[in-house]
Amino acid sequence: MTDHTPVSEDSRPVARPRKRSARQIADRLALDAIYEIAKTFAGAPDPMAVVPQIFNVLSSFLDLRHGVLAVLAEPDGKDKRVNPYRIAATSFRRDPDAPPSDVLPDAVARIVFRSSVPFVAFDLEEEFGPEAVPPRLRDSGQTLIAVPLRDPERSHFVLGVLAAYRSHDHKRAGYSDADVRVLTMVASLLEQALAFRARVARDRERALEDTRRMLQSMTDQRGISQPPVTIDGIIGDSPAISEVVAQVKRVAGTKTPVLLRGESGTGKELFARAVHSQSPRAKGPFIRVNCAALSETLLESELFGHEKGAFTGANALKKGRFELADSGTLFLDEIGEISPTFQTKLLRVLQEGEFERVGGTRTLKVDVRIVAATNRDLEEAVARGEFRADLYFRICVVPIVLPPLRQRKSDIKPLAQLFLDRFNKSNGTNVKFASDAFDQICRCKFPGNVRELENCVNRAAALSDGEIVLANELACSQGACLSAELFRLQEGASPIGGLASGRTITPSVRAPASPPPAYSAPPMAPPPQAAPPMSTPPMAPPVAAPAPEHMVQPAAAAPYEHHPHPEPEEVHQVRRKTSNITRDELIRALESAGWVQAKAARLLGMTPRQIAYALQKFEIELRRI
Incomplete structure (x- = not known):
């Protein structure tokens, strides 16, 4: 036998290069494709933008063609699918208005979204019917490989579907296991790229927030403050009132019902007018109804109106406040005081915007924005069954809590000066407050809030002997301020308004006219367990x-x-x-x-x-x- 092994000049055998198998070549191409895809994702500021390039790599190296990336979409009311999705990227051009099923069958997308596992349809037409095959691929048999795209922070949640097609005419048709592994690796790289981008965005936002806080801190240290948000007619620049004003400005432009909550005297009607004046309905009417001042019968007639002859004394047709407030705002003050029976009648007009006049049969429809106010604890009233829960949820859509005056100390002085100017203008006087009088006023608690402050200023100005009001001329300096005593009896909780205190002051029983015996302190008694047992029989009256x-x-x-x-x-x-x-x-x-x-x-x-x-x-x- 002759040996044909090639020999080199130094008589050593030369190694012959091995011929690679088809599987080795495919594995090498898959590795090269993953390498190129990883480089693309690593250098891309937006991973979603380079997905078409990824599909081109898969097509060039592995002949996985017609790549599609579908991601979950927000429901818009028109799409009735359980998991609505949109096509985020493709390897080819497509009409943006075309349905997603033109490139990815709905049945396959639903399977992957629900199961969260890869899916392979070896013969798409045979398994799902001819209509499942995209129009551009209906000339030949196609295998569809689809893998889930998961949320890196919640691995069980599927964000999208990554899919590609392989023709039956290709020599690797039927070797879908390798295709599934490649697409799964691509999906993992895309998941990590998206997670990294999200972390970068969070870090950037955190850095920007830290920068804003630092600039705000430096601005505050230099004494430079941004001008507070203001509304005409509302005095004060304290943080508490500025936050309320900002809420009013945000909600005023909508039709959402507003519930103003706060103690009595905090200016709920003033803020209700502010909601109206800042809204698109500012040119419409602003109608106010005090629900606590009217009985149930009168309140129904006032709000809904009545027909002529509806009851004794109804000599003419009368339009109700809802009709008068059409295209405007209706302010229902003290809404927590209405009876349970009338709450049912009020609920219908708030829900449907429809009502009938008292004694009438014609249904009237109005467009009214509701602003309600109360100083009661409505949640407690609902729990006790005194206020309907459905009415509560109808009016308490946007609750705005008005702060009491004791929580906005910096606003007391400008408010007091405003009330003093009004008093002088109304009475033709020129009364002024001394600095110590302002200091004394600013130290008061004012359980009656802004209304009590106005009364305090008017009383001091009216009783002043001269044009300058001194601190010792104020009622609180003379022991004549009953509000201070009320506040002290409530141990710091305002007695005005159930929302703040939850209690009311009840007068105590007065002692009899005859003076009781003088009190003599008893000697220090031992603890109860050391005391001897009582010798008095159980039914015998004890000694006084x-x-x-x-x-x-x-x-x-x-x-x-x-x-x-x-x-x-x-x-x-x-x-x-x-x-x-x-x-x-x-x-x-x-x-x-x-x-x-x-x-x-x-x-x-x-x-x-x-x-x-x-x-x-x-x-x-x-x-x-």
Whole structure:
């Protein structure tokens, strides 16, 4: 046998180059394609913009043609598909108005979106019918390979579908496993590129936000502030009122119902007029109705109107406020005070914009923007069944909470000067406030808010002996300010308006005319567990003890005895003020009650909240027994 192995000049055999198999060549081409795609994505500022180039690479290296990228789209009401999608990129030109099914069958897209796994249709026409094959590919058999494009942060969520076609005439037809792997790798590269772009965008936005904050901080340090957003007629530049004004400006241009919430005297009608004046309905009528000032029958007639002869005294047809406010704004003040029966009648016109006059049968339709106002806690009223939940959700679309005056201290002085100027103009005077008078006014709490401030300024100006009002001439300096006493009794919560306080002041029962016996402090009592057992029979009345001057103690109850079920007479005790109790007296009562605040409150004729406030005032640490 003759050896034909080639020999080199130095008599060493030369290695013959191996002939690569078709599979090796395909794997090498796939690797080269992935390399080129990765480079393209790495250098692209917008990964979605280079997807057509990626499809060209797949076509050139692997003959995967007619590439399509479909991504989820926002529903627009016209598209009735469960997962509406749009075609984001293709390897060929297409009509933008053409339906997505022209390049990607809906059935295949639904399968991938729902299953979140790759899908291969070896014969698209046989599996899904001739209409599923895109028009440009109907001349020959086609295999469709589709893989999901997932959200990198939520891998179970499918963002889109990456698909390509391979003709049955190609020599690699039927080797779809390799095609699935390649398209899956391409989809992963695209996912990472999109995630990186999103992170860059977030970092950029964070950097811009930090820069804005730094510039704002430097501007504030230099004393340069941006002019606040203002509305004619609304005085003040405090942050609280500026935020409300900004909300009014944003919501005024819409038809959305507005609910103004806040304590009494915060200027709800003024802000309602601001909503109207800043809206496109500014040239239309602004009609105001005080729902609390009218009975249910009169309120129905005022809002809906009545026909002639509808009831006794209805001598002529009368248009209601809804008709008068057509193409304008209707302000329903104190809407929380309407009866449950009328709430049902009001709900229909708010929902449909239709109503009938009292005594009439003709349905009238109006276009009215509703602005309502209340100082009640409507959520609590809904929970108690006093206010209809459906009406609440109808009027409380955009709630705007008006801040009380005590939360906008910087606005008190300009408001006081405005009211003083109005007083001088109205009365022909030239009264001025001294600087110490302004300082005194700015320190007040004003539970009645802006309305109380106006009354305070008018009272001081009217009672002033000269043209200059001094601080000692103000009612609060003379102990004649009842509002300050109201505020103190409520322990810091305004007594005006249920929205802020949630409570009302109830007058206490006055003590009898005959003076009670003088109070003598009892000796320090041991803790309840160390006290000897009571020798008095259960039904025997206990011995009465001296009562303090500020409370009426029933004769049938010992002051420091524990009664699990107090007698009805104990309810009629006169409530004490927190300021009338001493530290030692409070400690004695707590020790006698076993440091139970509710028991000590009954012994002293106070409320548990007053006891808690007194503990905080005297810095007494509550003992646990």
